[in-house]
Amino acid sequence: MTEDEQKQAAAEAxxxxxxxxMIVGLGTGSCAAKMVDLVGARVKAGLDITGVxxxxxxxxxxxxxxxxxxxxxxxxxxxxxxxxxxxxxxNRRLIKGGGGAHLREKxxxxxxxxxxxxxxxxxxxxxxxxFKLPVEVIRFAAPALMPKMAALxxxxxxxxxxxxxxxxxxxxxxxxxCDFGHIKDPDALALRLSATPGVVEHGLFIGYADIIxxxxxxxxxxxxx
Numbered sequence: 001m002t003e004d005e006q007k008q009a010a011a012e013a014x015x016x017x018x019x020x021x022m023i024v025g026l027g028t029g030s031c032a033a034k035m036v037d038l039v040g041a042r043v044k045a046g047l048d049i050t051g052v053x054x055x056x057x058x059x060x061x062x063x064x065x066x067x068x069x070x071x072x073x074x075x076x077x078x079x080x081x082x083x084x085x086x087x088x089x090x091n092r093r094l095i096k097g098g099g100g101a102h103l104r105e106k107x108x109x110x111x112x113x114x115x116x117x118x119x120x121x122x123x124x125x126x127x128x129x130x131f132k133l134p135v136e137v138i139r140f141a142a143p144a145l146m147p148k149m150a151a152l153x154x155x156x157x158x159x160x161x162x163x164x165x166x167x168x169x170x171x172x173x174x175x176x177x178c179d180f181g182h183i184k185d186p187d188a189l190a191l192r193l194s195a196t197p198g199v200v201e202h203g204l205f206i207g208y209a210d211i212i213x214x215x216x217x218x219x220x221x222x223x224x225x
Contacts, residue, residue: 006120006215027083040065097134097203129183141198154178
């Protein structure tokens with residue numbers, strides 16, 4: 001399979017977990033976009049679900065497909081969230097945020113009864129950190145936080161958009177991408193980042209993923225608790 005076919009296979013497998021009447025978190029990213037397309041097709045065929053998008057891009061996609069979407073002013077919890085990932089290790093720990101939506105993604109995942117993660121084979125890693133860890137920060141704090149991130153053992157850089165300007169998240173914050181190469185203790189790093197003033201959220205998702213669906217040349221590999 002090509003990487004695109006692996007993503008498609010994982011997305012298709014995830015749809016089997018959705019049932020009528022569910023409130024479903026709709027993830028962000030290339031793999032999640034395939035899942036949203038599939039949900040839209042199911043809705044068109046009669047599936048009755050309500051979606052909670054994790055980004056403005058996903059919200060626009062869902063609306064175009066006829067998926068009913070709501071915000072947290074209308075729901076208090078979700079039955080299920082399906083989202084992609086940038087890396088996943090053998091302990092179901094993730095790095096997310098390549099698309100800059102990890103703040104909303106983590107909020108949605110935290111309020112869900114179950115989180116399903118979908119990805120292509122290359123996203124499975126032995127150690128987190130080859131993918132740069134996104135750290136969302138308050139604009140005011142960004143210059144002061146750069147040396148603090150470096151002190152954690154990484155090479156930090158402020159993310160730029162395609163025009164070469166500073167990337168801004170849906171919430172109006174900046175992102176510092178931290179190149180660790182190998183994160184030796186993801187759990188400790190997550191706690192350290194969460195306790196740092198000026199850090200809004202980081203891309204380490206620890207204890208969130210319940211089921212991992214990885215598209216491979218031999219089919220979809222399933223990892224669960």
